[in-house]
């Protein structure tokens with residue numbers, strides 16, 4: 001037996017029917033899919049949330065999340081996994097720098113265009129969009145501009161992202177040249193400089209819904225759809241397709257795949273990694 005705020009609960013914490021109910025509510029709200037194999041993660045996060053909210057029983061808590069949108073948002077924030085790091089997956093950044101950017105720049109030049117529009121969907125605490133911004137600032141030819149929208153449904157993570165301060169132990173992987181130019185040393189860590197911050201718009205967005213973004217040239221959505229089931233994955237990938245330009249690129253996590261999915265994205269293998277393209281002539 002365990003206890004949450006003095007209430008004694010069964011060892012499993014959730015009965016099977018309680019688990020199914022909460023799992024379905026989380027899935028409907030976000031696409032995040034808990035299965036019996038990651039049930040214990042959900043149970044431990046729920047325990048934490050019950051303790052903090054002061055709501056004594058799981059049945060009462062279930063009623064609250066059904067009627068209170070704010071508490072549902074807090075729960076989603078509690079159950080998400082926000083692990084990330086600067087320049088995560090070197091092969092992706094090599095593909096981005098050596099293939100995607102040169103190819104897109106040449107394509108845009110041919111059309112007399114000079115702007116790139118990016119989206120880091122599921123940006124967590126911001127390391128991914130900041131890494132992209134630093135690369136683009138260095139790599140784009142004079143006269144080219146870009147903007148990055150970075151979104152997540154974790155408000156806690158977005159707060160860190162917007163602040164742009166990272167403790168020393170989170171700076172692994174940042175190349176020296178960027179560290180010197182785009183960060184300011186502060187006690188205990190590093191602060192992203194305003195010149196980089198102003199290139200990114202951080203926003204709360206749940207990928208279950210349409211973002212309203214259109215005309216995107218590059219979308220990064222890495223290590224996010226791994227938490228969704230097939231239906232939710234297909235829905236979000238379809239939304240990306242509709243939001244992207246006719247000549248554009250999608251990056252997903254290296255352990256994620258669109259293989260077998262009903263999608264119009266083309267699979268494209270570069271020397272470094274696989275990327276997906278929407279190429280319509």
Ligand SMILES: C[S@@+](CC[C@H](N)C(=O)[O-])C[C@H]1O[C@@H](n2cnc3c(N)ncnc32)[C@H](O)[C@@H]1O
Pocket residue numbers: 030031032080081082083084085088121122123124125128151152153154157205206207208221222223224227253
């Ligand atoms: C593991 S992190 C990945 C961060 C970064 N993209 C990377 O690869 O390092 C996954 C992020 O996806 C977010 N996420 C999960 N489901 C989401 C949804 N339905 N809408 C928006 N963000 C979601 C989580 O809050 C979390 O911050």
